[in-house]
Amino acid sequence: MKEIDEIWTGADKQIEGDVSFSPEAILESINEGSRSITTGLLKPLRFGIMVATMAACMFVYNAFFYGGNLPLMLAILLLLALTVVLILYLWSQVRQLRRMDLLDLNLHDLLIHKISYLNSRYNWAMHGVSLSIVLATFTINLTIENPDGIFEMRKILILSVFYLFAYLFTYGLIKLSLRVVDKQLKNALFNLEEQTLRDLDGELRKHRRLNRIIAFGFLVLVLTGIAFMLFTIS
Amino acid sequence: MSGEQEKLFLERMAENLAILHKVCNVYCNNAEEKQDLMQEITLQLWKAFPSFREQSKFSTWMYRIAFNTAVTNIRKSKRHPIIEALSDQQNELIEKEDIPSLDDEINKLYKAISLLNEIEKGIILLYLEKRSYAEIGEITGLSEKNVSVKIVRIKAKLKKIMS
Numbered sequence: 001m002k003e004i005d006e007i008w009t010g011a012d013k014q015i016e017g018d019v020s021f022s023p024e025a026i027l028e029s030i031n032e033g034s035r036s037i038t039t040g041l042l043k044p045l046r047f048g049i050m051v052a053t054m055a056a057c058m059f060v061y062n063a064f065f066y067g068g069n070l071p072l073m074l075a076i077l078l079l080l081a082l083t084v085v086l087i088l089y090l091w092s093q094v095r096q097l098r099r100m101d102l103l104d105l106n107l108h109d110l111l112i113h114k115i116s117y118l119n120s121r122y123n124w125a126m127h128g129v130s131l132s133i134v135l136a137t138f139t140i141n142l143t144i145e146n147p148d149g150i151f152e153m154r155k156i157l158i159l160s161v162f163y164l165f166a167y168l169f170t171y172g173l174i175k176l177s178l179r180v181v182d183k184q185l186k187n188a189l190f191n192l193e194e195q196t197l198r199d200l201d202g203e204l205r206k207h208r209r210l211n212r213i214i215a216f217g218f219l220v221l222v223l224t225g226i227a228f229m230l231f232t233i234s
Numbered sequence: 235m236s237g238e239q240e241k242l243f244l245e246r247m248a249e250n251l252a253i254l255h256k257v258c259n260v261y262c263n264n265a266e267e268k269q270d271l272m273q274e275i276t277l278q279l280w281k282a283f284p285s286f287r288e289q290s291k292f293s294t295w296m297y298r299i300a301f302n303t304a305v306t307n308i309r310k311s312k313r314h315p316i317i318e319a320l321s322d323q324q325n326e327l328i329e330k331e332d333i334p335s336l337d338d339e340i341n342k343l344y345k346a347i348s349l350l351n352e353i354e355k356g357i358i359l360l361y362l363e364k365r366s367y368a369e370i371g372e373i374t375g376l377s378e379k380n381v382s383v384k385i386v387r388i389k390a391k392l393k394k395i396m397s
Binding site: 007104109 | 244276281282298301302305306307339340343352356362372373375380393
């Protein structure tokens with residue numbers, strides 16, 4: 001049986017003869033754009049930016065609408081500021097993701113960088129996208145429920161549960177879609193170097209625990225704030 | 235990218251197109267997948283070209299971008315499980331299509347390589363392309379010693395699959 005090196009030498013000659021990729025074809029394939037994982041990861045972020053921008057516009061509209069109700073207007077301005085920060089954060093992550101493929105790293109370092117990014121900053125961005133849904137829902141509620149410039153809401157508990165559900169559902173959905181990518185990257189890293197994966201796993205476990213605690217605290221804070229505001233006003 | 239840079243990029247690509255074909259042949263099971271991966275790698279090379287500083291050979295840089303893209307970016311196709319060896323019956327189930335321009339022996343080798351995991355595919359291709367262990371280490375981030383150990387194991391695995 002021939003050695004694989006020997007067989008390959010033959011392949012080399014045949015492939016040299018097979019190469020047909022003109023400059024035009026190269027430029028055409030560049031213009032067709034990317035269908036990579038990165039492009040897939042950008043979609044939820046872009047969606048979050050769109051929803052948060054819509055929420056920000058609605059908050060501006062509501063700030064004028066509730067001009068005569070000072071406490072509520074202040075609360076709206078506060079939420080507007082939060083929404084703007086959210087848009088800026090999501091936008092910064094879009095830029096970061098776009099730059100990631102251009103990093104001049106070897107495969108090992110690139111895998112570590114991507115896995116670490118997906119489990120830290122991108123994870124935060126997913127919380128941001130979920131929060132944008134809650135903010136958009138709340139501002140729509142502000143607009144349609146209150147024709148007289150007085151905000152009144154009766155079933156606060158049900159509403160809070162609804163917001164919580166919307167938040168968790170959105171987060172869960174994006175997280176689920178991300179799981180496959182995360183697993184594939186980790187598998188590749190595992191195949192490249194087992195020891196590194198163990199180190200990284202420990203690091204990621206710490207990240208995840210901290211992320212969960214901070215996200216839960218933040219969510220409780222936002223929901224308590226909204227509920228408190230609703231109680232005070234009504 | 236300026237007009238001059240674009241011209242230089244196209245020239246360099248034309249000189250090294252075989253690399254693109256080989257990487258895609260190793261990572262893809264059919265013409266459609268190959269087309270997708272070629273397009274994605276070309277796009278990544280195009281985007282990264284302005285930052286190429288001639289610190290390494292163009293071909294090494296090209297391999298690095300190509301492998302990074304193949305391993306971390308494209309995930310449309312169905313993947314094979316990692317297997318140690320194949321029986322004749324299992325061998326018939328390999329989904330990789332023959333490449334019409336290549337003879338049977340080379341297609342058989344490509345099929346065997348298609349059963350390796352993503353990392354092994356890259357390393358064996360670099361080895362077959364007569365890249366030094368140092369260069370393979372530069373592309374993958376492994377030490378030269380690790381590279382040599384992996385190559386011995388992959389070759390043994392391929393021999394077992396093909397026998």
